[in-house]
Amino acid sequence: MSATILYWSVTLAQIALGIAMILALIRMIKGPRAQDRVLGLDTLYSNGMLLMLVFGIGTGNSLYFEISLIIGALGFVATVALAKFLMRGEVIE
Template sequence: MSAIIFFWSVTVAQTALGIAMVLAFARMIRGPRAQDRVLGLDALYSNAMLLMLVFGIGTGNSLYFEISLIMSALGFVATVALAKFLMRGEVIE
């Protein structure tokens, strides 16, 4: 019984996070402006990080935890760099 509950909750959570990633990706593609795309990328990173955590729960492998830690660090740096670029790189040449 507990295995069934566990299996289905993990599967549903993975599906939900997968759809969330698709939606964030769609926002990244659609734009319309550069800041919307960066926001979409940030959401994509954080959704992927959560998906890795759920993978870790589903497989019982704590290696996924390290992956999600690295992912959140990379997502943070990427978004900060892109925001800085939007502020200084494009509008004023």
């Protein structure tokens, strides 16, 4: 019973996060300006991080936690660098 509940909730959460990643990807592709694309990339990163955490619950493997921490750190650095580039035209001045 508890295994069934866990299986279906993990599957539904994976489907919802997959749809969320597709919506962020659509906004990143067709976003009218550059800041919309950067915001779509940031949302894609955070949704991928959450999807890795849900994978970790589904498989019972603690390795996915480290993958999701790396994705979060890389998403932060990427968004900060892109915002700096949009502001100044240079990343490192």
